[in-house]
Amino acid sequence: MGGGSPMQAVLVAPGVKDRKVLAFNRHALKEKDAVAALMRSIAGSGVRSAFHVLDLARVLDLHARWHRELPDVRPYYAVKCNPEPAMLGALAALGAGFDCASRREIEAVLALGVEPGSIVYANPCKPEAHIEYAAQVGVNLTTYDSEEEVAKVKRCHPGCELVLRIKGPVNGDAKVDLGVKYGALADEVVPLLRAAQRAGLAVAGVSFHVGSGGSRTDVYREAIKASRAAFDAAEALGMPPMRVLDIGGGFVAGATFHEAAAVIKEALAQHFGDLPCIEVIGEPGRYFAETAFTLAARVIGKRTRGEVQEYWIDDGVYGSLNCILMDDYVPRPRPLAAGRPGEKTYASTVFGPTCDSLDTVITGYQLPEMSVGEWLVFHDMGAYTTGSGSNFNGFYTSDIKTFLAYCS
Ligand SMILES: *Cc1c(COP(=O)(O)O)cnc(C)c1O
Numbered sequence: 001m002g003g004g005s006p007m008q009a010v011l012v013a014p015g016v017k018d019r020k021v022l023a024f025n026r027h028a029l030k031e032k033d034a035v036a037a038l039m040r041s042i043a044g045s046g047v048r049s050a051f052h053v054l055d056l057a058r059v060l061d062l063h064a065r066w067h068r069e070l071p072d073v074r075p076y077y078a079v080k081c082n083p084e085p086a087m088l089g090a091l092a093a094l095g096a097g098f099d100c101a102s103r104r105e106i107e108a109v110l111a112l113g114v115e116p117g118s119i120v121y122a123n124p125c126k127p128e129a130h131i132e133y134a135a136q137v138g139v140n141l142t143t144y145d146s147e148e149e150v151a152k153v154k155r156c157h158p159g160c161e162l163v164l165r166i167k168g169p170v171n172g173d174a175k176v177d178l179g180v181k182y183g184a185l186a187d188e189v190v191p192l193l194r195a196a197q198r199a200g201l202a203v204a205g206v207s208f209h210v211g212s213g214g215s216r217t218d219v220y221r222e223a224i225k226a227s228r229a230a231f232d233a234a235e236a237l238g239m240p241p242m243r244v245l246d247i248g249g250g251f252v253a254g255a256t257f258h259e260a261a262a263v264i265k266e267a268l269a270q271h272f273g274d275l276p277c278i279e280v281i282g283e284p285g286r287y288f289a290e291t292a293f294t295l296a297a298r299v300i301g302k303r304t305r306g307e308v309q310e311y312w313i314d315d316g317v318y319g320s321l322n323c324i325l326m327d328d329y330v331p332r333p334r335p336l337a338a339g340r341p342g343e344k345t346y347a348s349t350v351f352g353p354t355c356d357s358l359d360t361v362i363t364g365y366q367l368p369e370m371s372v373g374e375w376l377v378f379h380d381m382g383a384y385t386t387g388s389g390s391n392f393n394g395f396y397t398s399d400i401k402t403f404l405a406y407c408s
Pocket residue numbers: 078080081099122123178209211212213248249250251283284285286287
């Protein structure tokens with residue numbers, strides 16, 4: 001991390017250091033109100049289209065909290081959650097590793113000066129060309145959950161170590177239950193370990209993902225228990241001892257995080273207490289990104305129909321607000337302008353800018369009357385937003401600018 005405070009390290013990090021970082025003060029304000037005040041000053045400076053604010057101090061706080069709660073678990077930030085270079089650079093400066101799922105994600109992280117050894121290529125099913133690229137740049141740890149993948153890694157990157165991705169417990173509560181797609185079933189564990197053994201590939205450890213955006217924390221306990229069973233299965237097959245346990249993502253900032261950390265620490269003590277030398281890593285995405293980003297979208301059109309107000313804004317479900325469809329994000333926008341007490345509100349519809357009727361942000365939502373040129377603020381807009389937007393209809397998600405800020 002070098003000398004100085006963690007914030008100084010973040011401010012000189014690649015991805016951050018050549019950009020302007022707006023300092024703002026909370027004074028007596030709640031964090032969200034302080035961000036809104038900053039956004040008013042940005043909007044007042046002549047910005048005329050949707051923008052995000054990334055509060056680097058928030059990332060720093062979350063990182064400090066992670067280390068307090070899970071001091072022995074190194075976070076490998078899941079790049080897919082939000083690949084904003086300043087986010088990646090800040091986390092790299094704080095000592096995080098990275099979970100990358102493709103060649104371009106690996107390139108983005110390496111471009112910030114991160115060591116290839118701090119990257120886990122955590123996509124169980126990879127295109128051959130991407131595996132060959134990982135081999136070229138020395139990314140030597142990847143997940144798998146099929147025999148085909150063993151054969152492919154053997155062909156394209158024989159020096160690569162494997163991490164067996166197992167299926168976590170069913171987590172119907174999560175926004176995205178990744179177990180539908182990934183992870184070895186219990187009876188597939190031994191055949192998959194054998195396949196690696198036959199191929200002469202080392203299996204360094206086990207990973208799982210309990211699902212993204214859930215509130216259940218007991219799922220970590222079951223998954224850690226199942227991981228230990230896989231460690232034991234490898235030993236029974238005479239394989240070299242495994243040394244990595246990757247507890248995946250699924251963390252949410254807030255009180256749930258404390259609960260999850262307690263469950264994890266207890267389960268690690270119970271199931272891995274006799275293996276003190278294993279390296280435990282996690283792949284948090286949402287935990288770091290969700291609350292660090294705030295969106296301001298500009299009202300670009302308006303129509304009054306009887307009692308209903310209809311607005312068009314310049315971000316929508318094909319842009320960073322794709323999280324409404326893809327990630328069950330529930331928008332609760334507020335006007336950026338300070339409200340007047342007792343102000344009348346109207347049932348309002350807010351549309352995105354593209355010509356598709358699916359591009360609807362919210363309906364039947366109470367808002368005071370707004371004019372073209374005013375702004376709506378959406379909080380907690382960092383997870384699965386800008387990274388998964390499209391260029392549909394010529395509205396490029398990448399045109400939505402991100403302002404860097406830090407709250408003191
Ligand atoms: C998406 C993903 C993550 C991040 O999940 P969050 O719920 O955002 O923390 C971590 N690991 C893998 C393998 C993923 O696919």
